[in-house]
Amino acid sequence: MKIITMAHGAGGEAMQRLIKDVILKHLRFDPEVSVEVSLEDLDDSAVVEDIVLTTDAHTVKPIFFPGGDIGVLAVSGTINDLAVMGAEPLALSSSLVIEEGFPIEDLERILESMRRTCERAGVPIVTGDTKVVERNALDGIIVTTAGVGRRSESLDRNIEVVRRYREFEGRWLKDSNVRDGDAIIVSGYIGDHGIAILSFREGYGFESEIQSDVKPLNKMIERALHEGGVVAMKDPTRGGLANALNEFAAKSGVGIEIFEEKIPVREAVWAACEMLGIDALEIGNEGCVVLAVVREMAESVLQALKETEEGKDAEIIGYATKNVRGVVMRTSVGGRKIVEPPVGDPVPRIC
Amino acid sequence: MKIITMAHGAGGEAMQRLIKDVILKHLRFDPEVSVEVSLEDLDDSAVVEDIVLTTDAHTVKPIFFPGGDIGVLAVSGTINDLAVMGAEPLALSSSLVIEEGFPIEDLERILESMRRTCERAGVPIVTGDTKVVERNALDGIIVTTAGVGRRSESLDRNIEVVRRYREFEGRWLKDSNVRDGDAIIVSGYIGDHGIAILSFREGYGFESEIQSDVKPLNKMIERALHEGGVVAMKDPTRGGLANALNEFAAKSGVGIEIFEEKIPVREAVWAACEMLGIDALEIGNEGCVVLAVVREMAESVLQALKETEEGKDAEIIGYATKNVRGVVMRTSVGGRKIVEPPVGDPVPRIC
Numbered sequence: 001m002k003i004i005t006m007a008h009g010a011g012g013e014a015m016q017r018l019i020k021d022v023i024l025k026h027l028r029f030d031p032e033v034s035v036e037v038s039l040e041d042l043d044d045s046a047v048v049e050d051i052v053l054t055t056d057a058h059t060v061k062p063i064f065f066p067g068g069d070i071g072v073l074a075v076s077g078t079i080n081d082l083a084v085m086g087a088e089p090l091a092l093s094s095s096l097v098i099e100e101g102f103p104i105e106d107l108e109r110i111l112e113s114m115r116r117t118c119e120r121a122g123v124p125i126v127t128g129d130t131k132v133v134e135r136n137a138l139d140g141i142i143v144t145t146a147g148v149g150r151r152s153e154s155l156d157r158n159i160e161v162v163r164r165y166r167e168f169e170g171r172w173l174k175d176s177n178v179r180d181g182d183a184i185i186v187s188g189y190i191g192d193h194g195i196a197i198l199s200f201r202e203g204y205g206f207e208s209e210i211q212s213d214v215k216p217l218n219k220m221i222e223r224a225l226h227e228g229g230v231v232a233m234k235d236p237t238r239g240g241l242a243n244a245l246n247e248f249a250a251k252s253g254v255g256i257e258i259f260e261e262k263i264p265v266r267e268a269v270w271a272a273c274e275m276l277g278i279d280a281l282e283i284g285n286e287g288c289v290v291l292a293v294v295r296e297m298a299e300s301v302l303q304a305l306k307e308t309e310e311g312k313d314a315e316i317i318g319y320a321t322k323n324v325r326g327v328v329m330r331t332s333v334g335g336r337k338i339v340e341p342p343v344g345d346p347v348p349r350i351c
Numbered sequence: 352m353k354i355i356t357m358a359h360g361a362g363g364e365a366m367q368r369l370i371k372d373v374i375l376k377h378l379r380f381d382p383e384v385s386v387e388v389s390l391e392d393l394d395d396s397a398v399v400e401d402i403v404l405t406t407d408a409h410t411v412k413p414i415f416f417p418g419g420d421i422g423v424l425a426v427s428g429t430i431n432d433l434a435v436m437g438a439e440p441l442a443l444s445s446s447l448v449i450e451e452g453f454p455i456e457d458l459e460r461i462l463e464s465m466r467r468t469c470e471r472a473g474v475p476i477v478t479g480d481t482k483v484v485e486r487n488a489l490d491g492i493i494v495t496t497a498g499v500g501r502r503s504e505s506l507d508r509n510i511e512v513v514r515r516y517r518e519f520e521g522r523w524l525k526d527s528n529v530r531d532g533d534a535i536i537v538s539g540y541i542g543d544h545g546i547a548i549l550s551f552r553e554g555y556g557f558e559s560e561i562q563s564d565v566k567p568l569n570k571m572i573e574r575a576l577h578e579g580g581v582v583a584m585k586d587p588t589r590g591g592l593a594n595a596l597n598e599f600a601a602k603s604g605v606g607i608e609i610f611e612e613k614i615p616v617r618e619a620v621w622a623a624c625e626m627l628g629i630d631a632l633e634i635g636n637e638g639c640v641v642l643a644v645v646r647e648m649a650e651s652v653l654q655a656l657k658e659t660e661e662g663k664d665a666e667i668i669g670y671a672t673k674n675v676r677g678v679v680m681r682t683s684v685g686g687r688k689i690v691e692p693p694v695g696d697p698v699p700r701i702c
Binding site for chain 1: 373374
């Protein structure tokens, strides 16, 4: 009998196969409504009749970790998934499944954290659901958020700027929009979230130096769109930067070349990765986005990002190019390394 | 230490207190967007800038039961929550949390069932998420669906018809819209879903006669709105008909009088309730809705419902009235019984 394994949830190849060979195969049907970005696009959100919709279940362990908790994670993750499509996040739903015996004090901490994150982003939770299951039927709490967004003036303006420099099809920032020559920007340090949780969970001790950077990024993204020239964005959660870049490359049919020394990674995160034998590029993030920007606007978008608190450590890390296949990294010592889509997740249950 | 108990998820008073004293208290904030129906309305869906949003987590046990499974339940529940606001359901998201070791064959059965239900309703799943947790961190699978809907011509037409007979504020079918004189209609037999699951789970043997009636009701509801005169609708899930009617009464500030002999309950469901000491009015339903309709249109809406497969057993069960407080039932033997909001759930984990 074929069964679900941890790899099926790890954001790598096994999960891609589960999604394509099982989930998409069974859920496929042709609706009457106009679906501009569908399930099969495997983007961060879907777009139906100009309404943007996304969802994520959160099973992070432990639920409270250095720099955040399951509440800020759930709200930020859903807001960021809407924002990277170019949408203005409008409202969220929150669905709680709670184990009998769960401390109400912990629930209150999580809810407070959700509200604070909503306030920071300016996006309310407008509807919800609460289910309780018997003791041992669940390990604590699962928070599933969904979100809706809509087109914003900034998105229209952004696409107008893109079209000054090259052709651009469609009306949304899809993973498949990247073209030869586009600059690839990361909006901040990578690896903080995953290493902070892993270290705290396993008691490695790095958490004194590394905290999760989980946060809503819609205001930073709004600033970048207002500048203009962004063609695609991605929330590099499960599978990390390696997965995000490979999705851009595969869906857009273009190679991507990145430069190791340009990738913002904290010393402590490098050290932790080195010690634990983990590739920093494969660690899930919750506080940064990857942007593909028309080359002529790359510097302006970078400056716009750097002017925001959330994007002050942004860097141009490489370019889309026809000269390579897949994702290739120029290493600090001058070598070339193929960045494969991760097979599994080096750090499970961080989101 | 205060902890979460099963009663907190049971759709009765304990859950209402958890929602009001804990969840709403912490999540409350004033957003900039226009929220027409908010978290605090505790309706089946929220409405933000004319987009209708709802969500539900599904933890039904067992996941396959007579007449359905967690897949048809998740899709139907979310579509019905949108439809009872008067919205046209547009699209769904689906978030799966799966226990390591879960049979892929079972996952495929669930997904097939979701797709068939989507097809029946004409509403696609457009985005999703999949998480896997370690063995024993979860009892099988949780399916959380969210859905978006929008205003339909039928809703506008329906409200136009209402306004021929009386004043009607607002633009949506909220629980607070019921007024003195409105007729209360139930669209079909109550109790089938809860008793089918309970009987199957506990081996009582009624499941040979009683199957769950879980199904999407958007097309039936569309037919009723097209007829016109509906002021409020409710999906009588957790807490059953007793809870739905008490919510109408409390939020609308009007009494409701119902007639026991008019309530459609199957013989086998009565027998099961009798034997198990359960009140049929408190059992959660997934295949019928409760409608409040201006009295002058009640017969026409009833006929419209009866013309549909899903509503063929509909009945007018009573009226809103200033002459009683809360919900009062005239019993078959001529007595009067107060229908209280249920304290807990007589049949847990049926949705």
